Amino acid sequence: MPPRSAEEKARRKALLEEKKKRRQEEKEKKAKDEAAALEKKLQKLSITDASSSADDDDDDSRQSKEYFTRLSEDMQHKILCFLSARDLGCASMSCRSINYGMAESRVAHSLSRLKTNTKPTMEEVGKLRMPIVLAENRSDVKELLDHAIDGSGDTGRLVTKKSKKGKKAGAGDADEYISYARFIEEAIQGYALQKVPGQKPYLLPPIVNGRFASASPEHTLVRIGGDGGKSGAGGSGCTSWGVGKRGQLGHGKRKDEHDPRMMLGGIGYGIRIVQVSAGGGLVRVAHSLLLTATGGVLSFGIAQYGALGHGYSAGKQLPDELRPKFIRDLAHLQCVCVSAGELHSAVVTADGDLFTWGDGFCGQLGIGDRRPKLTPQQVEIGGLEDEVALSVSCGARHTLVITEDFEVWSFGLGHFGVLGRSFSPYQYHSDATVDGLGVDLDGDEEEQVDPLAHIAGIDAAMRDQINLLANLSLDDSSDQCIPMVVDSLKGIPIVGASAGHRHSLFLDAFGNIYTCGDGSGGALGHGNVEKQDVPAKVMYFADNKISIIQISAGVDISMAISTTGAVYGWGNTKDGVIGLKTDTTFVNVPHKVCITSSCGKEIKAVDVECGYLHSIVVGCDGSLHMCGNVDTDEDDSETSNVATLTPGSNVCPIQVPNLNVWHRLPEPREVIKSTKWQKYGKYELKGRSAMMATKQSD
Numbered sequence: 001m002p003p004r005s006a007e008e009k010a011r012r013k014a015l016l017e018e019k020k021k022r023r024q025e026e027k028e029k030k031a032k033d034e035a036a037a038l039e040k041k042l043q044k045l046s047i048t049d050a051s052s053s054a055d056d057d058d059d060d061s062r063q064s065k066e067y068f069t070r071l072s073e074d075m076q077h078k079i080l081c082f083l084s085a086r087d088l089g090c091a092s093m094s095c096r097s098i099n100y101g102m103a104e105s106r107v108a109h110s111l112s113r114l115k116t117n118t119k120p121t122m123e124e125v126g127k128l129r130m131p132i133v134l135a136e137n138r139s140d141v142k143e144l145l146d147h148a149i150d151g152s153g154d155t156g157r158l159v160t161k162k163s164k165k166g167k168k169a170g171a172g173d174a175d176e177y178i179s180y181a182r183f184i185e186e187a188i189q190g191y192a193l194q195k196v197p198g199q200k201p202y203l204l205p206p207i208v209n210g211r212f213a214s215a216s217p218e219h220t221l222v223r224i225g226g227d228g229g230k231s232g233a234g235g236s237g238c239t240s241w242g243v244g245k246r247g248q249l250g251h252g253k254r255k256d257e258h259d260p261r262m263m264l265g266g267i268g269y270g271i272r273i274v275q276v277s278a279g280g281g282l283v284r285v286a287h288s289l290l291l292t293a294t295g296g297v298l299s300f301g302i303a304q305y306g307a308l309g310h311g312y313s314a315g316k317q318l319p320d321e322l323r324p325k326f327i328r329d330l331a332h333l334q335c336v337c338v339s340a341g342e343l344h345s346a347v348v349t350a351d352g353d354l355f356t357w358g359d360g361f362c363g364q365l366g367i368g369d370r371r372p373k374l375t376p377q378q379v380e381i382g383g384l385e386d387e388v389a390l391s392v393s394c395g396a397r398h399t400l401v402i403t404e405d406f407e408v409w410s411f412g413l414g415h416f417g418v419l420g421r422s423f424s425p426y427q428y429h430s431d432a433t434v435d436g437l438g439v440d441l442d443g444d445e446e447e448q449v450d451p452l453a454h455i456a457g458i459d460a461a462m463r464d465q466i467n468l469l470a471n472l473s474l475d476d477s478s479d480q481c482i483p484m485v486v487d488s489l490k491g492i493p494i495v496g497a498s499a500g501h502r503h504s505l506f507l508d509a510f511g512n513i514y515t516c517g518d519g520s521g522g523a524l525g526h527g528n529v530e531k532q533d534v535p536a537k538v539m540y541f542a543d544n545k546i547s548i549i550q551i552s553a554g555v556d557i558s559m560a561i562s563t564t565g566a567v568y569g570w571g572n573t574k575d576g577v578i579g580l581k582t583d584t585t586f587v588n589v590p591h592k593v594c595i596t597s598s599c600g601k602e603i604k605a606v607d608v609e610c611g612y613l614h615s616i617v618v619g620c621d622g623s624l625h626m627c628g629n630v631d632t633d634e635d636d637s638e639t640s641n642v643a644t645l646t647p648g649s650n651v652c653p654i655q656v657p658n659l660n661v662w663h664r665l666p667e668p669r670e671v672i673k674s675t676k677w678q679k680y681g682k683y684e685l686k687g688r689s690a691m692m693a694t695k696q697s698d
Helices: 006-045 073-080 085-094 096-100 102-114 138-150 161-165 174-189 460-472 539-543 688-697
Strands: 213-215 219-224 237-242 257-262 273-280 286-292 297-301 321-326 335-340 344-349 354-358 373-378 389-394 398-403 408-412 494-499 503-508 513-517 532-537 548-553 557-562 567-572 586-593 605-610 614-619 623-628 654-660 678-680 683-685
Touching: 073 102, 085 096, 085 174, 096 102, 102 138, 102 174, 138 174, 174 605, 213 605, 213 614, 219 257, 219 273, 219 286, 219 614, 219 654, 237 273, 286 335, 286 344, 344 389, 344 398, 398 494, 398 503, 494 548, 503 548, 503 557, 539 586, 548 605, 557 605, 557 614
Parallel strands: 213 273, 273 335, 335 389, 389 494
Antiparallel strands: 213 219, 219 237, 237 257, 273 286, 286 297, 297 321, 335 344, 344 354, 354 373, 389 398, 398 408, 494 503, 503 513, 513 532, 548 557, 557 567, 567 586, 605 614, 614 623, 623 654, 678 683
């Protein structure tokens, strides 16, 4: 093809310029037509007047004539109260008047959350049906908001340039308040959304354990931090501390932490956390679960009996995970609730299905036998497969499930009465126990002899132990291995449950608590220490007309939060585990626990979690308070920021310094130490990779 001449090039260039000009004119004409049509439509609806002219160089002098801004301030505040924290964040980003007016709007918006008068209807599944009063008036809210920002010490929170200007400069508090609003909505109203790409947002169960904090006998998990964005942080990340020998802290090391330490790997920044669950028992085992905003589940810690749900590794082993790892077999499901027991775990999906895995020796997996499961398996027996599960709670060796029909299903070890129902005993196969001892068990009864008679040194106690060995048979027809409804709670709208070590708590929609199981230490709250086989109402709250919004069961301890933010505890009081000053080792009826800030002001609570040696309380300002303490091998009171409680002192709860759930925090970075020269005798070695890098640079 011959080269183009100069005239041809000029002609083609002129055509191209003409096309560009014509295209630009068409674009401008189309924009003018759209603007004219929009202006005509707005005039017809009487929403706006003609736009006023303004100086292009002075953005602050522009005045909006939109309909919303022409309303009175009180009316604007009332309208904004109907917006969720996420929607309010979007509105503040798109409308400057809302953003800069948040200093006043936030008070009305918070008061509408902290003081509710409307009662949910029967159609609103899983919600409480009584008003909540955590603030009486606007002055209480203003004081709470100020304390929520500065009352937790030096948390290292992110502060925008606009927020640094202060209220006098008219900067407002939109950047700070959105995160707090999201925290309050999740804590009080249980309003938490999951957003899976390509799907509609899903509303999470309103009442669960581990909404913001979770405690096991050895470690603690707390939602904290996150960069927020338009929808607010509200506790997007996760921090942990306590015993870490089994990797349950998620920091990549088998090391104890006596101070809260945030997890790395994008937790709270690329990955938003909406629920935490710390599992473990009294036999030095522990693992953790994290639920993400997209329905994924992360697990880490000890992998014994498949508690993590990852299955075998390439070498047919069950390796412990020292950092959070997604459970691959749940990747195709949207999980909405997680719970970790001693050595088993469970999740509820958005479709209402229940999946369990881990140790099943006591039937706590609900799959009809006592075999362990290394990966999640759906529970499809007992009739639970036809129900829509709402939430799940795993105890040491039993599991409780709440359905959308307000029913309670239980399965697992029922020895202490934790199931709240009657059950058949495990099947003991004595034939399998004595098989191989050379005794014919198929003969006539008259011909049979004691199969252990020819073995010397066997006494009665040893005979009982040998008979118990028959329990090793993993095929069992006992209904302890099968999900069954707790009949005694039928007709009562149960919306929440908490499975403890050997007792269970249930919460109905009217704020009443029912307990069953082992009464050791007064953990049931009935005024005695006796065992309770079926759930019975805790009369202390009913007699005093106290309604409860949150419950938690630990190891022989129980705690609850009322609609006014008061904290109550009962059970074992040793070492201040529930924050009570008593002369006795336990209390068998609920007692009020005083929660105060570092400056001595009483704080109202929104969440509580019980462990074994400690309990965690989350204040309505986002502060964290700890009752009792977990001993760590690296415990050093001189370097620890969290005060160590003296055993037997029965001190009050202490506020964890420099920590707040909803504050926006910068993403933590892992510090990688540079390789240093190491001296071996008269030689100094630095490692092959480092030496090669040095040579290349030279």
